[in-house]
Amino acid sequence: MELSLILGYTLAIAVGLTMGIMGSGGSILTLPIFVYLFHIEPIQALDYSLFTISIISLIGSIGHVYKKEIDFKTTTLFILPSLLAVYITKQYILPNIPNSIPINQSTISKDQIIMSFFSVLILVSAFVMLKRNNNNNNNSGRVRNTIAHLITIGFITGLLTGLVGAGGGFIIVPALVLLMKINIKQATAASLFIITINATFGLLSNFRHLDQINWAILIIFTGITLIGLMIGFQLKTKLKPENLKVVFGYFLGAIGIAIAGTEISQFINL
Numbered sequence: 001m002e003l004s005l006i007l008g009y010t011l012a013i014a015v016g017l018t019m020g021i022m023g024s025g026g027s028i029l030t031l032p033i034f035v036y037l038f039h040i041e042p043i044q045a046l047d048y049s050l051f052t053i054s055i056i057s058l059i060g061s062i063g064h065v066y067k068k069e070i071d072f073k074t075t076t077l078f079i080l081p082s083l084l085a086v087y088i089t090k091q092y093i094l095p096n097i098p099n100s101i102p103i104n105q106s107t108i109s110k111d112q113i114i115m116s117f118f119s120v121l122i123l124v125s126a127f128v129m130l131k132r133n134n135n136n137n138n139n140s141g142r143v144r145n146t147i148a149h150l151i152t153i154g155f156i157t158g159l160l161t162g163l164v165g166a167g168g169g170f171i172i173v174p175a176l177v178l179l180m181k182i183n184i185k186q187a188t189a190a191s192l193f194i195i196t197i198n199a200t201f202g203l204l205s206n207f208r209h210l211d212q213i214n215w216a217i218l219i220i221f222t223g224i225t226l227i228g229l230m231i232g233f234q235l236k237t238k239l240k241p242e243n244l245k246v247v248f249g250y251f252l253g254a255i256g257i258a259i260a261g262t263e264i265s266q267f268i269n270l
Contacts, residue, residue: 005217008037012224018251019056019192019225020232021239028122028255031164033221035115036262042111043094044212046164047203051213052222054199056229057192063233064189075190077150078172079197082158086198089162090205112263118164119259125171126252149175161198173248184248185236 015029030052034045064070100107153175160171172194176187
């Protein structure tokens with residue numbers, strides 16, 4: 001077995017770990033793993049990512065549903081616009097992104113566009129989380145749990161799911177924590193449930209291409225992520241919400257910088 005495959009399967013533990021602890025972050029890892037370590041084209045890797053994330057988020061959310069820790073009114077307002085955005089992105093936006101864009105004497109490919117966009121989103125989310133880490137409920141009068149906010153964020157989350165195969169947890173968790181003023185552990189519970197619906201719908205909306213998936217690799221990878229998920233659940237009970245928030249922010253930043261650096265180096269042919 002190639003070293004890159006071994007590393008990819010090893011990192012599957014980290015995917016489940018982040019999903020179990022933070023209710024998000026899994027898709028941030030899965031897309032780069034499938035692209036850079038399993039050498040799968042980014043467009044196809046989106047479906048690999050969505051399959052893995054839909055399975056582990058489904059299993060991860062079962063306990064929260066059973067314990068009635070999820071506000072279904074909030075999640076519904078997230079999910080409906082998200083599904084609409086996923087459909088629009090998969091059917092109309094992705095197919096119309098050009099295969100390459102000329103820049104001076106070089107060109108940037110569709111795959112590079114997707115991965116570069118992905119890295120920017122991650123870095124922005126990391127910046128927001130870290131910048132407001134010390135901003136507690138003193139600003140509680142600013143932004144409240146309104147239908148308009150939920151619908152807007154839900155739609156944006158759906159766009160991300162369709163464009164980069166992300167469940168959107170790295171947007172959902174900061175949104176619920178920073179805008180809706182809820183505890184990060186409650187946000188992770190809602191995030192897992194929302195990701196389950198979004199990722200499953202995103203995968204099924206592209207069902208015509210599912211026969212191109214290497215199911216042996218995908219099933220092994222997904223199975224390993226479940227081990228990490230269980231470990232993450234155990235660790236989450238021992239960590240403070242404030243510490244989770246800081247770790248989450250720096251985690252996002254590191255991944256975003258790594259992806260951006262890789263794409264820039266490929267573009268300038270270093």
